[in-house]
Structures are given as C-alpha cells and as structure tokens.
Amino acid sequence: MGYLDRYGSLHPSSLSGLVRAIETLVDAxxxxxxxxxxxxxxxxxxxxxxxxxxxxxxxxxxNARVARILEDYG
Incomplete structure (x- = not known):
C-alpha cells in the first residue's frame, strides 16, 4: 500500500489498458x-x-474574413 508500480501506467488511455481490453475481446x-x-x-x-x-x-x-479578424486581434 502506498507505492506506485514503476511499470504500470497511471493514465487510463495507456497501452496497458488497451492490452487488457484486447484480451477481454479475444476471450469473449x-x-x-x-x-x-x-x-x-x-x-x-x-x-x-x-x-x-x-x-x-x-x-x-x-479565408479573407478570418484573415481580417486575425489582423484585428493579432
């Protein structure tokens, strides 16, 4: 308790999450x-x-309108 796995990702969109999802699909x-x-x-x-x-x-x-806007605020 209270430690971080150096090899596990903390972000939900990481590759490890993707691998778990693929394993679930393969087994389904x-x-x-x-x-x-x-x-x-x-x-x-x-x-x-x-x-x-x-x-x-x-x-x-x-395009001309956007260019004018960018000139006014740029």
Whole structure:
C-alpha cells in the first residue's frame, strides 16, 4: 500500500489498458454474423464546374474574413 508500480501506467488511455481490453475481446464469445442483403454502391456524387466555382469563391470569402479578424486581434 502506498507505492506506485514503476511499470504500470497511471493514465487510463495507456497501452496497458488497451492490452487488457484486447484480451477481454479475444476471450469473449463471438456471435455468428448475420447475412444481410448488400445494397449496390451508388456512384459518388459529382459537382458541376459552376458549383465548384461557387464553393471556392465562398472559401475565399471565409479565408479573407478570418484573415481580417486575425489582423484585428493579432
């Protein structure tokens, strides 16, 4: 009582905590996977040149606004 283990971590996100969690998962029973119908993957949405130009223009406006704010408070 009253001593610290030099080789044990005091922080909950340490590797030793991770190892204990993995050991728990390895020892746990695994339920069989349920087969489901796989939906086909749709094509990624595409943006038009006009939409891209509008997005980039808005990004430029936001960047300019942030730059002005930083100049005022910097």
């Amino acid at each position: 029973r695994v339920a069989p996977a349920r087969l489901t119908d796989v939906e086909p993957v749709s094509a990624q949405p595409r943006i038009t040149a006009e939409e891209e130009a509008a997005i980039l223009a808005r990004a430029d406006e936001v």
